[in-house]
Amino acid sequence: MLGLIIDIIVYIFLIIGVFFSFLAGFGLLRFPDVYTRLHAGTKCTTFGSIFITGSVIILGLKMWYLGSADGSVLAIHTAGALIAILLTNPTGAHAIARAAHKSGVKPVGAVVDGLDKVNGKTIKYQKEKMEEKK
Amino acid sequence: MIDYFNVYIIVLIALLICVILAIIRVVLGPTAPDRIVGLDTINTIVISSMVIFGAAFREIIYIDVAIVYALLSFISTLFIAKYLEGGDF
Amino acid sequence: MIAFIVTSILCFVIYLLLTTGSGTFGLWSLEEILLGIILSLITGFITRKIFIKKDFRMLNPIRWLIFLVYIIGPFFIGMAKSNIDVAYRVITGKINPGIVKITPDLKTDLGITLLANSITLTPGTLSVDIDEEKNNLYIHWINVDEKKLKGDTVETKYVCGNFEKWVRRITE
Numbered sequence: 001m002l003g004l005i006i007d008i009i010v011y012i013f014l015i016i017g018v019f020f021s022f023l024a025g026f027g028l029l030r031f032p033d034v035y036t037r038l039h040a041g042t043k044c045t046t047f048g049s050i051f052i053t054g055s056v057i058i059l060g061l062k063m064w065y066l067g068s069a070d071g072s073v074l075a076i077h078t079a080g081a082l083i084a085i086l087l088t089n090p091t092g093a094h095a096i097a098r099a100a101h102k103s104g105v106k107p108v109g110a111v112v113d114g115l116d117k118v119n120g121k122t123i124k125y126q127k128e129k130m131e132e133k134k
Numbered sequence: 135m136i137d138y139f140n141v142y143i144i145v146l147i148a149l150l151i152c153v154i155l156a157i158i159r160v161v162l163g164p165t166a167p168d169r170i171v172g173l174d175t176i177n178t179i180v181i182s183s184m185v186i187f188g189a190a191f192r193e194i195i196y197i198d199v200a201i202v203y204a205l206l207s208f209i210s211t212l213f214i215a216k217y218l219e220g221g222d223f
Numbered sequence: 224m225i226a227f228i229v230t231s232i233l234c235f236v237i238y239l240l241l242t243t244g245s246g247t248f249g250l251w252s253l254e255e256i257l258l259g260i261i262l263s264l265i266t267g268f269i270t271r272k273i274f275i276k277k278d279f280r281m282l283n284p285i286r287w288l289i290f291l292v293y294i295i296g297p298f299f300i301g302m303a304k305s306n307i308d309v310a311y312r313v314i315t316g317k318i319n320p321g322i323v324k325i326t327p328d329l330k331t332d333l334g335i336t337l338l339a340n341s342i343t344l345t346p347g348t349l350s351v352d353i354d355e356e357k358n359n360l361y362i363h364w365i366n367v368d369e370k371k372l373k374g375d376t377v378e379t380k381y382v383c384g385n386f387e388k389w390v391r392r393i394t395e
Contacts, residue, residue: 010138014145017145020306021182022148022152022155023310024152024175025152025156026155027309029159030316035349035351035363036318036365037171038363039309039312039347039365040309040313041174042174042343042344042349043305043306044306044310045178045179046344049181052186053185056185056186056188070192070194072243072250073243074192074194074197076240077188077197077241077243078185078189080197080201080241081185081197081204084181084201084204085178085181090340090343092211092212093174093343093349094339094340095211095212095216096170096215097349097351097352097363098352100165100218101351101352102218102219103219107321107322107363109319110320111369112322112323112367112372112375113375116322198241
């Protein structure tokens with residue numbers, strides 16, 4: 001009975017994870033510019049990965065409970081992969097957004113752009129420098 | 135009790151379709167940052183599918199590969215972003 | 224000296240986590256433990272000045288407990304909300320984006336990093352850039368509320384709720 005409940009939890013976790021991964025793919029295709037695509041590409045894949053790795057962790061704990069030494073290794077290493085994803089994913093998104101704004105990509109249809117004052121001067125300076133080289 | 139192996143293979147096929155959606159964005163993307171966003175998404179989905187592979191075939195080494203792949207792909211994303219940003223390293 | 228010991232212990236714990244199930248000595252074999260001690264001492268000696276910089280505030284276990292409560296409670300709820308929000312916007316296509324400035328009152332580097340990562344994973348916001356002298360954050364907001372704008376600045380509580388209080392409780 002307990003085994004059946006754990007099976008159902010694992011399947012529900014897998015379905016949620018796959019659904020959010022699909023949402024990330026469609027968001028990438030549907031949104032108009034870099035920043036909104038980053039919203040879809042970062043949040044949805046991180047959330048989906050939490051549920052997919054979570055299902056594998058539950059499977060490992062179940063194997064450990066049933067007396068297999070492999071189960072503990074599976075659960076702990078998967079938790080390590082989950083921590084790596086959680087630490088690196090938002091930092092990577094931050095780096096991409098910063099690089100996009102510094103290389104001159106404007107947000108499409110923006111109501112307000114507070115960063116333009118800071119980066120506008122350096123972008124102009126870089127363009128003048130490039131033209132001098134030519 | 136259904137065997138886990140078949141379920142994991144179905145999940146892997148679904149994740150493959152997500153990767154194909156991201157590859158369309160990498161090919162279409164009008165600017166370079168768009169392509170990096172697609173690449174970053176592909177990296178995260180590949181990590182979770184490696185974990186699923188490890189659980190389906192009961193091979194722990196695949197999950198170790200996933201951890202190393204996560205850290206290396208993070209560093210490569212940072213380097214491409216730094217290159218686009220310009221300036222000194 | 225304290226920095227050296229703390230870094231070595233952290234490296235040793237990570238080494239033990241990555242080599243579980245290798246033997247009969249608990250979950251580990253004796254050779255792995257000896258090799259782990261030697262390697263973590265070397266790594267701790269090399270990186271002792273990089274990992275901790277004259278600030279031993281985070282060694283307090285009560286802060287770790289608050290951090291765990293924060294991750295499991297408000298942070299996870301915020302993440303679930305943000306994903307449902309993104310799903311709504313993918314399906315309907317209603318967006319009203321803009322880049323705004325917030326001025327959080329945090330002093331440490333760790334605090335501002337934690338706040339920036341929390342902002343990236345919570346509803347409708349994504350941190351773009353940071354002013355390193357004044358610790359101001361520039362944030363891409365997917366659905367700008369124009370009534371709450373003052374020029375290009377917004378009060379912190381409209382963007383990220385009560386996360387600033389939690390982060391201050393953890394790091395300061």
